[in-house]
Amino acid sequence: MPVTREDVLHIAQLARLGVDAERAESLTRELSSILAHMEVLSQVDTAGVAPTAGVGTGGTPLRPDVGVPSGMSGTLESFAPAMRDGFFIVPRLATHEDPAES
Amino acid sequence: MSPDNYSQLRAAEIAAGVRAGQLSPDAIVKASFDRACDIGAGPDNLNLVLAADDVASLAECEELDKRRDTAADLGLLAGVPVVIKDNIASLGLPTTCGSKILEGYVSPFEATVVTRLRRHGALVVAKTNMDEFAMGSSTENSAFGPARNPHDVRCVPGGSSGGSAAAVAAGITPIALGSETGGSVRQPAAFCGIVGVKPTYGRVSRYGLVAFASSLDQIGVLGRTVDDAALGLEVIAGYDHLDSTSSDADVPIYRMAALGAPPVAASSADTEMVRIGRTAVPLPPPPHAKTLEGIVIGKPAEYFPDSLDASVRDLCERSLDRFRAMGATVRDISLARSPLAIPVYYIIAPAEASSNLARFDGVRYGLRVDSPLGLKGMYEQTRSRGFGPEVTRRILLGTYVLSAGYYDAYYRKAQAVRSLIADDFRTVFGSGINAIFTPTTPTPAFHIGAISDPYEMYLNDIFTVTANLAGVPAISVPIGRVRRLPVGGQIITAHFDEYTMFRVAYALEAALGEDAHR
Amino acid sequence: MVVGLEVHVQLKTRTKAFCGCSADFGAPPNVNTCPVCLALPGALPVLNEHAVVLATRAALGLGCTVNESSVFARKNYFYPDLPKGYQISQFDQPLATGGSITIGAGENGSDLRIGITRVHVEEDAGKSIHDRYAGATAIDLNRSGVPLIEIVSEPDIRSAAGAHLYLRTLRQILQYLDVSDVSMEEGSLRVDANISVRPTGQAKLGTKTEVKNMNSFSAVERALESEFARQCALVDSGGRVEQQTLLWDGEREVVRPSRTKEGSHDYRYFPEPDLKPLLLDAKWIQRAREELPELPDARRKRLGEDFGLPPAEIVQLTALPALAEYFEAVARASGDGKAAYNWVMGEVSAVLRGSGVDITSFRVRPADLAQLLNLVRDGTISHTAAKRVFARMVETGKPAPQIAADEGLLQVGDEAAIARWVDEVLVEHPEEATRYLGGERKLQGVLVGFVMKKSNGRADPKRVNQLLASRAG
Secondary structure (H helix, E strand, O other): OOOOHHHHHHHHHHOOOOOOHHHHHHHHHHHHHHHHHHHHHHHOOOOOOOOOOOOOOOOOOEEOOOOOOOOOOOOHHHOOOOEEOOEEEEEOOOOOOOOOOO | OOHHHHHHOOHHHHHHHHHOOOOOHHHHHHHHHHHHHHHOOOOOOOOOEEEEOHHHHHHHHHHHHHHHHHOOOOOOOOOOEEEEEOOEOOOOOOOOOOOHHHOOOOOOOOOHHHHHHHHOOOEEEEEEOOOHHHOOOOOOOOOOOOOOEOOEOOEOOOOOOHHHHHHHHOOOOOEEEEEEOOOOOHHHHHHHOOEEEEOOOOOEOOOOEOOOOOOOOEEEEEEOOHHHHHHHHHHHEOOOOOOOOOOOOOOOOHHHHHHOOOOOOOOOHHHHHHHHOOOOOOOOOOOOOOOOOOOEEEEEHHHOOOOOOHHHHHHHHHHHHHHHHOOOEEEEEOOOOHHHHHHHHHHHHHHHHHHHHHHOOOOOOOOOOOOOOHHHHHHHHHHHHHOOHHHHHHHHHHHHHHOOOOOHHHHHHHHHHHHHHHHHHHHHHHOOOOEEEEEOOOOOOOEOOOOOOHHHHHHHHOOOHHHHHHOOOEEEEEEEEEOOEEEEEEEEOOOOOHHHHHHHHHHHHHHHHHHHHO | OEEEEEEEEEOOOOEOOOOOOEOOOOOOOOOOOOOOOOOOOOOOOOEEHHHHHHHHHHHHHOOOEEOOEEOEEEEEOOOOOOOOOEEEEEOOOOOEEEEEEEEEEOOOOOEEEEEEEEEEEEEOOOEEEEEEEOOEEEEEOOOOOOEEEEEEEOOOEOOHHHHHHHHHHHHHHHHHHOOOOOOOOOOOEEEEEEEEOOOOOOOOOOOOEEEEOOOOHHHHHHHHHHHHHHHHHHHHOOOOOOOOEEEEEOOOOEEEEOOOOOOOOOOOOEEOOOOOOEEOOHHHHHHHHHOOOOOHHHHHHHHHHHHOOOHHHHHHHOOOHHHHHHHHHHHHHHOOHHHHHHHHHHHHHHHHHHHOOOHHHOOOOHHHHHHHHHHHHOOOOOHHHHHHHHHHHHHHOOOHHHHHHHOOOOOEOOHHHHHHHHHHHHHHOHHHHHHHHOOOHHHHHHHHHHHHHHOOOOEOHHHHHHHHHHHHO
8 A cells, every 4th residue: 555645744743753845755655665565465374373573582581679880981961962950951842741742 | 923914814813912922902903093094994985984093992902911911811802903883882982873863972881792892802993884773785874974895995885884894804903893684794794705794683682782673683793704703703692681682592612613513512621711712723624525514505596586696696606516515415495485574674674663763852862953843843853854864764664564554464464474484494494404505695786876766775685684584693705706896605504503604604715715705 | 430440550669670770769860860761872671570570469469360471562652751762561462461359349239349451561751840940841760661560440430439449449459469659649659540421221332531640549539520520511412522631630620631632642562672571480470379468358357357346447457558467466466356456546546647657667566565455454554554654655665564663553453542542532522522422423433533543543443433332332
């Protein structure tokens, strides 16, 4: 199924990527063309095949609940774009009630 | 031994010289910087290096000299200069991933592999150019300009670990670290006429490797020779409690594979001396009719399609003949689902990338571009200006295949087909095949700017990407030249059987001799 | 009203879910951070074993089946206090499913059960502070990566009061399991509600809305009442309920729509490739089940049977596990459940309330209190004196017999001494004495009081009464 311009604008907003009108057009073409090559997969019979979830065997290793040093050399200020009183500072959200809505 | 022939020395030779007090680390490091200078590693020329600090490197030499006076074991890489791909976190030098979004970012912690290299006396002399966030097959996608192939400056060095591969090919260091997601070590190794190994998924800790696609990413080693790659991997391999996906399987002494013997138990006292570098690995006998006796090599039809470059095919056949001459059996096999690997890969890798790259948001580190549109504007400006076109394309592709309504058709389907591709490998290795031999790439290096269609570029990975999807180890070794450009042959073995992979690679390298570079 | 609740509970671990940073509350901003919880490039998560232990215990305590294999997933969304741009959570293969809790008795006397759909493990986000700096939001990532469980109930709740009761019951169970501090003030327990309406008798559920931002159990109750009224009014006037997220405004006591556009919630869940599946051995799960502490219902039943106290008193005593344990220890050591109840709910609770001390660190240990109760029961000291002894025990930490002896509070049963005090009282209060001896029996209590006062509380009141009665006789 071809990707529409609306799809591109929607996923660009989900991915927080600023995409202007011109770029949206070219991306629509590029993504449609790439995804057309993926259609071959729909013809593969995968009934009863478990999707790969993680590589390797065994379960995830567990870490003892003990504090360890942060393993960082240098301060947050050495790489943070904006800090104040120990906080990271970002522009105020237009609406700030709901984590998922910005 | 003098460093006059520095760029011909193997890492093991340099380390042995340094440990014996015959070579001084600072002379070695100077030779490395001189070589980089002579060859034109900087931005105006080959553009291989993104950051280097000769003052700091010479200071490290002093440290090493002090250790030589006090410590018995300087390590397997004592005084060996190494370069590191710029997506592997290192203290002291920036870690930019070839991206504007991390320009100038110096990591406050170091990757486990870098710590292990240093512990073995290696000297990190430079960070190397790469496709932005390892997304590319040519190193043309670097925000800091394309790198060039030392064999022909009009050509790409391959990618995404192009800077690391070219640095080794140019004789700047005998060993470099790269990273793989779909072939990013083996493909540039092939294009640059050197050795590149991608270990089993989980063999090497990913802690400190900036993630592209976590279920596929694996740090690999580029070496001038098979021995350099084997020694480098030996040093960085092994379990790391900071990486939940790393394996605690034993790490054999890969260098012993040169002798053709099965892996020796790690616990015996003699091998322990070899392991820590006190005793040199004995020299292997010249290749002969029994070198690969008992080894069965599979030749998968899907990796030798009719469309394959005839010269590449001929070089592969020559290598297969050498295998037979050394006593190996070559058997035709099929990896029937491998042709589906590119579509599978270009769904899974972008999907994971879209999530892994969400952390570059201008809040805690890296580039921030402020906007009158508040937080959302800051996010969008930072990310659209910070990421280049290929990264943007893959983030969008990945976001699309994960988004509501498309997940099952794309992501889930791709992961199911991935299981089938991996099953093919399991079946082959379960049927008496010890190693699989294929061309590393369909063609030798292409000219910079020659490929503009994204999907055509993706097809460069067609023979390498299956090993990443299945998680098995693979190595590319030089097998000759086509139109004066190097061609690589690929050896793939079963999970955690790097030993057999190295055994076959050592034998092939020895059997081809100078033919590997003609 | 049809309600299902999603409760997030912070697990009581020393360190965060995926890194070794301290999980403590209240440190200066961004002090408890490291490459992992700051999401620095190249950092990777490693799961905290104790978080798994606590989550498993909670799930078993809520009657769930704990899965031998569960899978972490990434929930992707952008927010400045979510460093990685995704939350590590669990999605289609959670830790545990299919439990229930009893929150009381239904109309026909049967248990009123609320189903627990699932319990899964996830990490917390950091904190965004919007009112500290003009035009800017301040981000503190100390909480980023702290382990949580999310407990999702079935839509089995039928009233706002029922929701309140469910939450209280749930919190009590979690306290008994000792898996969390469950404090809404400190944010270690948070509640979101899903609510829909349907006419009586209709089986099909209506469109639900999600209500967030409630900061207490009573706020949940009020928010649900308010949203119920809003939905009913909508339906009654022929309108349709729209699926949306609403925020409870506690000051104005209304729900109002958040500005979220529906459809923009596309979390793009997929299995977390940095972690392998969480595999738990069946035997390990079985052992965790066997080692579960006694839960509130079981303890109420047992204490009721053992000490013969009425249900209302048992409910009071078992409100908090530490209180119930204190009571039980006193009751067992003194052999007197009734007295233990009176003292624990009376004097002990009053002192704790007044001083703000936690019962686990209260100076008077159960054995000490039981000793005091024994002194009262065998007549060594009077009840009045016992209260004074208890006050001194709280002050000094000395044992009851020593205080009683030091302060001269040992009860006097000696006939001659009591007779002397009675005679003196009759002389000193001639008016009351005359009226009492003249037949006004109701004055006996007053006179006993005078005798007790004169004896410094040492006179055995029973003997005083007998003596006075015989004088009037």
